[in-house]
Every structure is written in structure tokens, then in C-alpha cells.
Amino acid sequence: MKFAFFDTKPYDIPSFEKYGKENxxxxxxxxxxxxxxxxxxxxxxxxxxxxxxxTVNAEIIDxxxxxxxxxxxxxxxxxxxxxxxxxxxxxxxxRVPAYSPYAVAEHxxxxxxxxxxxxxxxxxxxxxxxxxxxxxxGFDLHGKTVGVVGTGKxxxxxxxxxxxxxxxxxxxxxxxxxxxxxxxxxxxxxxxxSDIISFxxxxxxxxxxxxxxETIEQLKTGVVLLNTSRGAIIDAEALLEGIKSRKIGAAxxxxxxxxxxxxxxxxxxxxxxDDVLARLISMPNVIVTSHQAFLTDEALDNIAExxxxxxxxxxxxxxxxxxx
Ligand code: NAI
Numbered sequence: 351m352k353f354a355f356f357d358t359k360p361y362d363i364p365s366f367e368k369y370g371k372e373n374x375x376x377x378x379x380x381x382x383x384x385x386x387x388x389x390x391x392x393x394x395x396x397x398x399x400x401x402x403x404x405t406v407n408a409e410i411i412d413x414x415x416x417x418x419x420x421x422x423x424x425x426x427x428x429x430x431x432x433x434x435x436x437x438x439x440x441x442x443x444x445r446v447p448a449y450s451p452y453a454v455a456e457h458x459x460x461x462x463x464x465x466x467x468x469x470x471x472x473x474x475x476x477x478x479x480x481x482x483x484x485x486x487x488g489f490d491l492h493g494k495t496v497g498v499v500g501t502g503k504x505x506x507x508x509x510x511x512x513x514x515x516x517x518x519x520x521x522x523x524x525x526x527x528x529x530x531x532x533x534x535x536x537x538x539x540x541x542x543x544s545d546i547i548s549f550x551x552x553x554x555x556x557x558x559x560x561x562x563x564e565t566i567e568q569l570k571t572g573v574v575l576l577n578t579s580r581g582a583i584i585d586a587e588a589l590l591e592g593i594k595s596r597k598i599g600a601a602x603x604x605x606x607x608x609x610x611x612x613x614x615x616x617x618x619x620x621x622x623x624d625d626v627l628a629r630l631i632s633m634p635n636v637i638v639t640s641h642q643a644f645l646t647d648e649a650l651d652n653i654a655e656x657x658x659x660x661x662x663x664x665x666x667x668x669x670x671x672x673x674x
Contacts (some may be wrong), residue, residue, distance in 0.1 A: 351373075351374070351376070351396045351397065351661060351665055352376045352378065352380070352394065352395045352396055353374045353376070353377050353396065353397045353398060353399050353421075353423065353661065354378050354380060354391050354392040354395040354397075354398045354399070355377045355378060355379045355380060355398075355399045355623065356380055356382065356383060356384040356388070356391075356398060356399070356401070356404050357380075357381070357383050357384070357400065357401045357404055357614070358379040358380055358381050358405065359614065361645070362379075362425075362650070362654075363379060363399070364586060365650050365651050365653070365654035366379075366399075366451075366657070366658075367432070367469065367519075368654070369654045369655050369658040370658060371453070371592065371603065372658075373455035373597040373658050373662050374657060375400065375660070375661055375662070377393075377455040378395065379453075381550070383403060383404050383610075383659050384398065384400050384404035384405060385404075385407070385410070385415075386405075386409060386410065388411050388617060389413045389414060389417070390413075390417070392414060392417050392419050394417075394418075395417075395419060396419070396420055396421065396665075397419055397421035397422065397423055397588075397661065397664070398414065398419055398421075398422055398423070399422075399423045399424075399425055399426075400422060400423075400424055400425070400431075401425055401426055401427050401656060402428060402641065403429060403431065403609065403610040403613070403614070405431060405435050406422060406431060406432040406433060406437070407436075407442060408433050408436040409540055410563045410582055411433060411436055411437050411440060411441065414441065415440055416479065417440065419440045420441060420442060420664075421441060421443070421444070421661065421664050422437070422441055422442070422443045422444075423513045423657050423660050423661050424443065424444065424445040424446065424657075424674075425446055425654075425657045426445065426644075426653075427445060427448065427449070427654050428552060428553065428579075428580060429443075429445055429542050429671070429674060430552065430553040430554070430580060431452070432674075434485075434674055439497070439633055439657075442664050442673060443485055443673065444657075444661075444663075444664070444670065444672045444673045444674065445660075445672055445674060446652070446653050446657055447503075447654065447672055447673065448503050449644065449648075449652035449653045450561055450644070450646055450648050450649035450652055451503040451504040451506070451507045451650045452507055452646075453538060453643060453644050453646040453647075453648065453649040454504045454507075454550075454578055454643040455504050455505075455507035455508040455510075455511055455608075456551075456642055457506075457578060457604060457639070457642065457643035458504075458508055458548055458550075458576050458578045458602075458604075458643065458645075459508070459511050459512075459540055461576060461578070461602035461604065461637055461639065462491070462546065462548075462574065463491075464602070464637060465574060465582060465600045465602050465635070465637050466488045466489060466491065466600070467488040467595070468486045468488060470637060471485070471486065471634075472486065482602075490519055490548075491512075491515045491516070492515060492517065493516060493517070493518065494517050494518065494545040494546060495517070495518045495519075495520060495543055495544050495545050495546070496512050496517045496519055496520075496544060496545070496546040496547070496548060497520050497521065497522070497535075497540035497543065497544030497546070497547045497548070498512075498519060498520070498521040498522075498547075498548050498550060499521070499522050499523075499537070499540065499543070499547065499548070499549045499550065499551050499557075500504060500523055500549065500550035500551030500552070500579065500601040501521045501523045501526070501527065501532055501534075501550070501551065502523075502551075504578075505523070505548075505550035505551075506530075506532075508548060508550060509521065509532065509664070514612055517546075518531065519532065520533050520535045520539075520540055520543060521533075521534055521535070521540070521576065522534065522535060522536065522537045522540045522545065523551070523641035524551075524575045529657070534579050535587065536558055537560075538568060541565060541569050542568050542569070542570065543570075543573075544569075544570065544573060545570060545573060545574065546573065546574045546575075546576065546577050547569070547573060547576065548577075548578075549572070549576065549577045549578070549579040549583050549584075550574075550578070551579060551583070552579070552580065553579065553580035553581075553583055557580075557583050558583070559582065559583070559584070559585040559588075560583050560584070561575065561583065561584040561585060561588065561589065562585040562588045563585070563588040563591065563592075563647060566588055566589075566591075566592045566597060566598065567615045569595075569597065569598070571596070571597055571599075572598075572599035573597075573598055573599055574598075574600045575600070575601045575602070576602045576614070577601075577602070577603050577604065577605055578604040578605065578643040579605060580605050581603070581605040581606040581607040581608070581609050582607045584601075584603075584607070585607075585651060586606060586607045586626045586630065587626055589601060589630070590626055590629055593630070593633055593635065593636060595652050599635065600635040600636070600637075601630070601633075601635070601636045601637075602636075602637045603630070603636070603637070603638050603639075603644065604638075604639045604640075604641055605641055606627060606630075606638065606651075608624055608626075608627065609640070609641060611623075611624065612624065612640070613640040613641045614640060616640065633666075636669070656672065659672075660672050
């Protein structure tokens with residue numbers, strides 16, 4: 351089988367080549383995103399392999415079908431970029447539901463610790479032989495209340511990590527698991543009680559702009575917001591206002607609403623066209639990483655292995671349970 355692989359990065363290639371070779375699947379690697387202009391690259395392929403910022407809308411689905419493409423293999427967990435309803439009965443779609451919840455949960459804690467203990471500032475200071483501690487005072491995580499929105503695979507690993515720090519964990523999930531030993535509360539209560547809030551729910555119509563100018567009013571002054579889920583869960587402009595008004599104490603973002611235009615690419619030396627992103631990044635209490643929470647050796651290997659299993663199951667007329 352032949353698959354067009356969009357949005358290729360150098361770190362994708364070794365693991366996909368390895369598992370592809372073992373299973374007679376050839377990947378044609380393209381650096382470009384999948385969009386209306388590039389969909390033609392899938393000509394002659396049985397399927398395409400896409401990532402979080404590739405667009406799979408109705409127009410592209412129609413074009414893929416006319417090219418004879420039969421499968422879309424998502425090499426990610428989230429699928430908010432795919433028009434699933436439109437694709438129904440036209441194409442087989444499978445995703446990688448879990449590749450390393452530890453990677454994302456550990457990155458979330460790395461961001462929190464970096465922010466709270468000013469590690470990002472200290473790193474720059476000491477490289478310049480500036481050993482002053484002024485402005486570096488943090489706070490203990492021990493005893494603080496963390497509100498976790500979404501208690502699926504990643505949320506639960508993050509909860510375990512937080513408990514290891516002696517934090518008090520409360521959570522909200524649309525489908526709460528009452529036997530999990532997790533203290534579930536309503537979303538409003540979570541917003542008003544939490545010193546730190548971390549998002550681990552999917553982006554859906556319900557979670558879109560869950561943090562907006564109104565909900566920000568409900569938050570504790572000085573709250574730390576962590577988003578390693580999907581950018582549009584937080585209204586970025588409202589977040590910026592919340593930072594400027596000092597209501598929000600800090601924000602750690604691995605995802606951003608308009609990230610597709612920037613993340614994963616090198617724009618150093620360019621003038622960034624997104625004023626909200628530029629202003630957020632300029633804030634001393636905002637840390638941005640460019641959707642790298644998943645990026646560990648273990649996760650990359652699992653992503654390639656599961657994606658190839660999804661493709662071989664399609665080829666062999668079976669299923670893996672990862673179909674959407
Ligand atoms: P999961 O499917 O195991 O858990 C998601 C949880 O969110 C479930 O418990 C579900 O019931 C809950 N949920 C659904 N709708 C909700 C709502 N309206 N309000 C509150 N909770 C709701 O997913 P997993 O693997 O834990 O991933 C979570 C999210 O993390 C993904 O949807 C994806 O967007 C993001 N992600 C980010 C990565 C990164 O590199 N930054 C990598 C992998 C995933």
C-alpha cells in the first residue's frame with residue numbers, strides 16, 4: 351500500500367519507515383500541510399497520513415475520494431480537524447487514541463514547574479552570569495488545589511503526578527467516573543476553587559472557548575492556566591486581557607487557537623502577523639511551547655506502530671478499534 355504522508359517533520363521519518371517496511375507500506379513523505387492546494391499529492395495513493403493541523407474538510411474529502419483514496423490514517427489522538435460526519439461511508443478513518451499519556455502529562459507538569467519556579471528566567475540569567483534572585487520567588491505546589499478538566503488517559507496521569515506533589519485534586523468531566531477515587535465537582539465550582547487549572551478534554555462545540563471573558567471572572571485571582579489539549583479551549587484574546595488585568599497569574603500553553611499558521615515551523619527572523627500570540631509570548635508569566643507535549647521517543651514509536659497497525663487492518667479487512 352502507498353500512503354501520502356503530510357506535514358512531515360524529520361523526527362517522523364525513522365519510525366514510520368521502520369514499521370512501514372516491516373508491513374509492506376510505502377510512505378511518500380511531504381513537508382506541506384494537507385489543504386485544497388496540496389491534496390493532489392495523494393494521487394495514486396491508497397490513503398493519506400495526517401497530523402493535527404492538516405485540514406480534512408468536506409471539499410478535501412470529496413477531492414480525496416475522486417483521487418481514489420480510501421483511508422485517512424490520523425497519527426494523533428485529537429480529530430477536531432476532520433469533518434467526520436461528512437466522511438461517513440466515504441472513507442475509512444482511524445486515529446492513534448493513546449501513544450503516551452505520560453508524555454503529555456509530564457510535559458504539563460514541566461510547564462507548571464517551570465512557570466511557578468521561574469526556571470525559564472533562571473536559565474537565561476545564569477547563562478549571563480546573573481546570579482541575582484530578585485523577582486524569582488515562586489510558590490509551593492504542595493497543598494494547592496488543581497482543577498483538572500477531562501479525566502481521560504492524560505488527565506488521570508496528570509492527576510497522579512499532582513497527587514505525588516501533595517496537591518489537592520478536583521476534577522470535571524462530562525462523563526465522570528464515580529469509582530475512580532477522583533473528587534468530581536461542577537465546572538463552576540472547579541473554576542472558583544482552583545489555584546491551577548489544567549485542560550485535558552477534547553476540543554468540541556461544548557469545550558470551545560471554555561475559558562472566555564465571562565468564565566475568567568469566576569477564576570481565582572492569580573490562577574495558573576495550563577493548556578496542553580487544544581488551543582481553542584481558551585479564547586486567546588480573553589486570556590490576554592486576563593493576563594493584562596492581573597486576574598490570571600500565569601498561563602502555560604502548548605497549544606494555541608491559531609497555531610496552524612505558526613507551530614512546528616521556524617519563524618525566527620520573521621515579523622509575526624499574530625498580535626495576540628506575539629503579545630502573549632512577550633508576557634513574563636506566559637510560557638508557550640509549540641505543541642511539543644507529545645514529543646518523546648516512546649510516543650513517536652507508539653504513534654508509528656499504531657498508525658501502521660490501523661493501515662494493515664484496513665488492508666486486511668479487519669479492525670483495530672481505532673476507527674472513527
Ligand atoms: P481521552 O479521550 O482519554 O480523555 C478525554 C476526556 O475528556 C474524557 O474523559 C472525556 O469524557 C472528557 N470530556 C469529553 N468532553 C468533555 C467536556 N465537554 N468537558 C469535560 N470533559 C470532557 O483523551 P486523552 O488521550 O486524555 O487526550 C486529551 C486531549 O489531549 C485530546 O483530546 C487532545 O486534544 C489532547 N492531546 C494533546 C497532545 C499534545 O501534544 N499537546 C497530544 C495528545 C492529545
